[in-house]
Amino acid sequence: MAGDRAAGAGERYLPIADHGLIGDLRTAALVGTDGRINWFCAPRFDSPSVFGALLDAEDGGYWHLSPVGAVTRRQQYYFPDTNILITRMLTESGIVEIQDFMPVLAAGDRNHRQRLVRRVVSVRGGTRLRTVVAPRMNYGRDAHRVEHQPHGVRFTSAAMTLSLQAGTTLEISGRDAVGTFDLAESRSVLFVLESAETVGGEPAVDLLDAPAAEELFRSTARFWRQWLSRSTYTGRWREMVHRSALTLKLLTHEPSGAIVAAPTLGLPEQLGGERNWDYRYVWIRDAAFSLHALLRLGFTQEAGAFIGWLTRCLRGARGGAGGPLRVLYSIDGDAGLPEHVLHHWEGYQGSGPVRVGNGAAEQLQLDIYGELIDSVYLFDKYGPGISHDSWMDLCAILEWLLEHWDVPDAGIWETRAGAQRHTYSRLMCWVAVERMIRMARRRGLPGDLVRWMSVRDRIYHQIMEQGWNEQDGTFAQRLSDEPGQPPESILDASVLMMPMVKFLSPEDPRFRATVKAIGENLVTDSLVHRYDPKQSPDGLDGTEGTFSLCSFWWVEALARTGRTEEARLALEKMFTYANHLGLYAEQIGMTGEHLGNFPQALTHLALISAATHLDALMG
Structure with a gap:
């Protein structure tokens, strides 16, 4: 029908x-x-x-x-x-x-x-x-x-x-x-x-x-x-930053402290395509990034509420008990979100299937450990500090990660092409261990620092040896199978995060070369593709638009590498792709149309991060 x-x-x-x-x-x-x-x-x-x-x-x-x-x-x-x-x-x-x-x-x-x-x-x-x-x-x-x-x-x-x-x-x-x-x-x-x-x-x-x-x-x-009025931001792009903050607040479920990825389901990443997902849940990654953005603007109360939700969630059967974290949870912290299709609905502009629930909940995505622990680290540093029970929960989570960080996973983009050894996943595993070390040292909290530092350094060397393609002069999407072998020549915009999480200096020649390659291959008029599906099949038919999250990452990468004027131009261009209210969907299509679920938290938090960082650099 x-x-x-x-x-x-x-x-x-x-x-x-x-x-x-x-x-x-x-x-x-x-x-x-x-x-x-x-x-x-x-x-x-x-x-x-x-x-x-x-x-x-x-x-x-x-x-x-x-x-x-x-x-x-x-x-x-x-x-x-x-x-x-x-x-x-x-x-x-x-x-x-x-x-x-x-x-x-x-x-x-x-x-x-x-x-x-x-x-x-x-x-x-x-x-x-x-x-x-x-x-x-x-x-x-x-x-x-x-x-x-x-x-x-x-x-x-x-x-x-x-x-x-x-x-x-x-x-x-x-x-x-x-x-x-x-x-x-x-x-x-x-x-x-x-x-x-x-x-x-x-x-x-x-x-x-x-x-x-x-x-x-x-x-x-x-x-x-x-x-x-609690916002501490008074910079050049106050209107866009504050609209993004108000949008993130709208995506907060106040009774629980949860932050949903978007209020919609089923909006297509390509008209007529099958990339139509349900985003009305709490992605650990999205919520952690949102927490980071709100903290940058001084909203510590929201950060504390999310930490409270997180603490309750992590003590569930797949969290604090020692198993792997789920990628996403319901507002109540339920990990069971079976995906099914509403066959009686045609979908936006005929773009079915319309899916409810999300099968990505069953995936292993190792990057969420870094995003989660980094957000807790920031809350501990700029907020009132985490409790003893929260620290014990984090230690249990880290213990699992120390044993499993080197396994293949689905990656940040939740591909359905099978598990791979993603560079970004390794990067965020490094972040998870490194931030735990920082918290333990700063607060004098208990932890096996010798073991933690050993694993942290192994991850670092693996990325630098197996994630770097010497011939192409870029970091690749996936690691090579063995040290000394070059990884496949596949670019991925997620590696733009390296200096933002303090893995590399933005002046590092390897990072600067990677930024140059991404600019030449994945960027068009400030709009950034997260990767090229033709080079890296993701298990789904069709194509997609440019990813707005990556476009704001691009702005911040330009700013951090000293290309301030280019960063400002890219940011101003991205503002023109917002809708009439300053809202963004997940993706921007070839003709500037909004695609994917709307509005998306990830995009608005990346806007806040890029604008506040560039503002600080420009003085």
Whole structure:
């Protein structure tokens, strides 16, 4: 069925970049420039979707709110220094503004009411508007009934109930609620959608009067501004850095401290391709990098919350008990995330399969040990310090790594072509051991430093002897099989991290030569491919776009090697590839289109790192 609708799919989908993100630190929603909410999972990031038209325009579900008739111009921006999204629509009769936000739990409140609030205001002139609320529960698989309730309607399925309070009359049309209303100049209408898990005995009708709606807006704005005021960054690119920080905060699940990689699933890395993954989970790598970025801006509270989540997670059966770490976990720290396909959905612009869950959870990726321990090292250095129990957990993790660092793995890019001896994986194993040595020495913590230093040095020499291709003059993606043999001539942008993790000086001739080779082979107009799939098959069909994370790594590598002006130009160019709100998907395609899950934490944390480092160099 889904395949029959693939033809002409592009006409039924907004570009990925034509969306903004709102959230309440528990889940998030994507709002299109056309006033349509195309993605919303409730009550958590990893819950089944309520609105999923982003992945199936016909059967995914949506909430549309827009003027009746032609719209001559659409604009979208964030209310300054907040995550309140404003969508403006200009018509022949006037200008309307849709204010979308999700209230955040206020300090001192115990019970969070999850509410998706839409306030539409007539800024100028009078306008007729129409709304269609068409939920499709459980990825569109569950039937539901609709019934009127005071001041709105209620949607009820076997698994959940949604209460919609509205400041205008709504009619029931099949499974949906629809309404058409006239809005005079300076007047507003409020809609509040609340999930059953937070609907109590007290209805939401108290929000439907103008003063209450205004206070809800102001309190939400006040929360975000107070949070952002803790940032220590005052440099040249404050707007882009702070938008990235606000985005990373939106991807934080506040009750647990977990940080998800992205709020979406199934958005393709290539239109029509099979590289469509579920990113609504906690990748150890992504979360650790996010922690690093937030620490650089002074957000130690978020760092502490993530360390708390991590401590609980590591004491699970595959963590603190001595087994290998999982690559990713659920928000609750569950390692079981079986991957399956939603066959009834066609996928974004017909790009199926749509996968839920992620098979990468079963992979061995050794680099996560370095990213994890490096983030804990930074927290220990710049925060209040880790506890005795946390140090013992880290020692148990390190013990496993000391015995297994030299085995093949799937690598940072999670290829499905079998395990390999990846250079970047070895690099981050070196980081893991080296940071443990630093923490033990600085704090006087117990540890077998002689053994640790011996393994650290073995890893170092292996990289330098088997990861360096003397003939090509570059570090390679994978190590050679034996010392003295050159590795395969395959470049990988991940080795740009070498000076960032203090493995090599940025002035080292080997690193400078590698930067030169990457620039000549993987970089186009500041956009960087992570590797060439033709040279290094990854077990998947098709191609992909440039990887935005690597593009910001490129900026930082240029800066560290003294090419400051080139770095600044590359950074400014990367800013032009952001969407209209300063958000980035995972990848950028050949014509500048956003591809992959959106927005992606890795990209925004790399932006923060590159911008703050370059800023410091430029003075």
